[in-house]
Amino acid sequence: MDAPVARTESTSAVSVEAQLSALLGPLRRAVLRRTRAAEGLPDLPEAQIELLRLLVGTEKMPPSLAATELKVAQSTISNLIRTMTAAGLVERVPSSTDGRAAVLVASPTARELLARYDRASAAMLRESLAKLPAAERRRLESALPALQQLLVVLSE
Template sequence: MDSRASRSESTSAASVEAQLSGLLGPLRRAVLRRTRDAEGLPDLPEAQIELLRLLVAVGELPPGRAASELKVAQSTISNLVRTMTGAGLVERVPSPTDGRGAVLVASATARELLARYDRASAAMLREFLAKLSPADRQALEAAMPALRQLLAALTE
């Protein structure tokens, strides 16, 4: 392969990397904003949504394990829990295995909010995906396995 072809591949790869990096944040924020607007849902920060998703999926977790699972500092979890407990989204309950410790549990209110977010998000995305050309919809569908692999690699 000549150096021009190699440079072209390198430029193309960097372009894909830059485009993906520049697109992910705005795409996620746009989905959240449209979802909240469609259902009149509260403006929960992404970090709170991530913690709620984890707690709903697992049931209950000690704060240290939540920090480890989300790959954030213990102080970040402490701040999230303080805010979310005050908002009635997370409950600290005595640990069933350690009488001195506590575990975090998503409240019934949080579970309902998350379910509403998910329903509204799916409906909104369905609506906007329908506006894309069939070729664009197929391209997005075809990209899903690669995006899942990328996420798995990034979270190892």
């Protein structure tokens, strides 16, 4: 059993906020678990995946900016960098503007892992969505703009 199913008959008894909150974690974990299993991908913690996504989207990034972007403490980003550097996922290279500082770069291995994860995740979601009735797929599609806007509001 991958995730609890929201009770649609009791929508009025349980707030939208509570239902959404109860679904987000299990949904995210189910996608990660099934994607990793389908592709034989390593069990990277979500924080490492988030840092990789951030680094793949940029050429180079100072650790302090990565911490700010991910909204984590400097000590957290330092621990992530140390672990991910040891695993060959992140490289520290000298800054072109400050010889004493280093910037972070996603390694080629990390870029390939993330691309594999994205391909497997998209395929798994495509297959899972195809199992839903067409009306439910349309409802999910119509909810995407609202979920994107919610993410913007939560990120502020």
